[in-house]
Amino acid sequence: MWNTILESKRDDYARFLANRDTDIGAFLEIGTPAQWTVDSGDAEPSGTEAAVTTGAAPSLRLPIAVKDNIAVQNYRLTCGSRMLEELQCPYNARAIERLAAAGAEIVGKTNLDEFGMGSSSDNSALQTTNNPWDVTRVAGGSSGGSAAAVANRQVPVAIGSDTGGSVRQPAAFCGVYGLKPTYGTVSRYGLVAYASSLETVGVLADSVDNLAATYRAMRGVDSRDHSSVEIPAPALDAVDQDAKGTIGVLAGDLGLDPAVERNFRATVTALEELGYTTRPVTLSTLEYVVPAYYTIAAAEASANLARYNGVRYGYRPIFSENPEELMRKARTEAFGDEVKLRIILGTYVLRSGFQDQYYTRAQKIRTLIRRELDELFGTVDAIVLPTFPTQAFAHGDDGMDPFQQKVADRFTGTGNLAAVPALTVPTGTEGGLPVGMQLMGPVFSEERLFAVARRLATVMPIQFPERSVPFSDWETTHNA
Ligand code: GLN
Numbered sequence: 001m002w003n004t005i006l007e008s009k010r011d012d013y014a015r016f017l018a019n020r021d022t023d024i025g026a027f028l029e030i031g032t033p034a035q036w037t038v039d040s041g042d043a044e045p046s047g048t049e050a051a052v053t054t055g056a057a058p059s060l061r062l063p064i065a066v067k068d069n070i071a072v073q074n075y076r077l078t079c080g081s082r083m084l085e086e087l088q089c090p091y092n093a094r095a096i097e098r099l100a101a102a103g104a105e106i107v108g109k110t111n112l113d114e115f116g117m118g119s120s121s122d123n124s125a126l127q128t129t130n131n132p133w134d135v136t137r138v139a140g141g142s143s144g145g146s147a148a149a150v151a152n153r154q155v156p157v158a159i160g161s162d163t164g165g166s167v168r169q170p171a172a173f174c175g176v177y178g179l180k181p182t183y184g185t186v187s188r189y190g191l192v193a194y195a196s197s198l199e200t201v202g203v204l205a206d207s208v209d210n211l212a213a214t215y216r217a218m219r220g221v222d223s224r225d226h227s228s229v230e231i232p233a234p235a236l237d238a239v240d241q242d243a244k245g246t247i248g249v250l251a252g253d254l255g256l257d258p259a260v261e262r263n264f265r266a267t268v269t270a271l272e273e274l275g276y277t278t279r280p281v282t283l284s285t286l287e288y289v290v291p292a293y294y295t296i297a298a299a300e301a302s303a304n305l306a307r308y309n310g311v312r313y314g315y316r317p318i319f320s321e322n323p324e325e326l327m328r329k330a331r332t333e334a335f336g337d338e339v340k341l342r343i344i345l346g347t348y349v350l351r352s353g354f355q356d357q358y359y360t361r362a363q364k365i366r367t368l369i370r371r372e373l374d375e376l377f378g379t380v381d382a383i384v385l386p387t388f389p390t391q392a393f394a395h396g397d398d399g400m401d402p403f404q405q406k407v408a409d410r411f412t413g414t415g416n417l418a419a420v421p422a423l424t425v426p427t428g429t430e431g432g433l434p435v436g437m438q439l440m441g442p443v444f445s446e447e448r449l450f451a452v453a454r455r456l457a458t459v460m461p462i463q464f465p466e467r468s469v470p471f472s473d474w475e476t477t478h479n480a
Contacts, residue, residue: 026145081114133432148170177425239450
């Protein structure tokens with residue numbers, strides 16, 4: 001179907017994207033069909049490794065939406081910030097070039113929390129995104145626009161970024177699949193930096209197959225990102241679908257909402273019925289995840305965001321007496337409150353004489369978290385755990401306060417601190433809202449996670465909100 005749309009229904013599909021976005025606000029920019037075809041640079045067509053081993057066709061002929069902190073030529077690159085609101089992007093991220101080489105087209109840019117900082121997308125300075133399951137609720141964040149666009153059936157796949165949960169948490173809130181890959185497997189070239197040692201480009205999708213195909217197209221070492229890594233050859237192959245292993249179930253008092261708790265139990269039962277052996281596991285480092293994550297993320301953010309000084313690009317105040325005032329005004333006027341908070345916090349934890357107390361300590365905790373997970377993955381093949389302790393919350397004051405949102409990052413931040421892959425899968429609905437559980441495995445175990453997710457999908461298939469309309473239905477009513 002998507003192939004036909006890209007071959008012969010481009011104008012109708014562009015109208016569909018805009019028409020279906022009016023009460024959701026997933027997109028900051030919808031491209032005209034001429035913008036969709038992106039230059040692949042010198043990227044090789046994807047799937048070449050996979051094609052050799054599985055015989056699969058290397059093509060990824062899908063319309064894809066991209067979070068607006070990832071560079072796509074001929075679109076803006078706003079990062080959801082006043083600072084970059086007018087920025088026209090002159091180049092393509094490496095991951096985008098690879099998608100283009102595989103045949104994908106980029107149909108638009110999606111809303112996000114400013115620079116990826118948040119869990120609701122309400123920190124976007126440019127737009128509000130509503131959850132397609134209930135428009136009074138948030139889509140999650142920071143890749144909220146990407147998650148909403150997939151849940152609303154506007155696109156089958158959307159690209160996001162995940163620093164502490166920003167692909168997985170909105171995927172759970174909107175009931176779609178969301179992958180944070182192993183750190184370094186997808187090039188960060190062209191991803192606007194927030195916290196470089198934690199973040200990855202990730203995928204949100206309407207099926208495990210679309211998600212896996214997109215990840216395979218994007219992955220691979222890149223000379224322009226020195227933290228990118230060569231994936232060991234065996235990890236490139238699809239895993240035997242029928243192989244069953246042992247899955248650790250995160251135990252202990254996890255502080256979940258009753259609906260999420262119920263769904264977690266149901267997911268574990270489903271895995272057992274599918275033939276997996278489960279056993280309870282604990283993570284003694286779990287309570288240190290959030291302090292370590294926010295210390296490191298804020299420290300890196302304060303350094304990464306120093307480049308927005310009102311001089312080279314981005315927002316520039318109308319008048320200033322001298323360069324210092326120019327810089328101060330640019331940053332005061334164009335950064336939102338959450339971004340300022342993190343820059344101040346990051347500067348605080350890095351100030352001279354205090355590094356040992358905060359930053360270095362957080363790095364040591366990070367090592368312990370990684371070690372504990374390493375040990376755990378010596379005894380189980382993967383673990384299952386919640387993505388977030390609640391379902392999608394309401395916008396504004398009726399929702400979750402910003403501090404609680406940060407505390408709730410404990411299940412996702414683990415994966416970023418340990419650099420391991422984690423996949424959020426839709427596991428049904430409770431009270432009319434979706435829930436998503438997380439599968440986490442050792443580094444390079446993406447294919448294993450896909451295999452578990454595929455099996456789980458046979459008993460817990462993805463569901464779409466009632467308001468969502470597939471293009472084919474929309475086309476029938478609009479061309480009648
Ligand atoms: N909620 C986390 C934060 O605000 C996650 C962000 C992300 O992954 N980009 O930092």
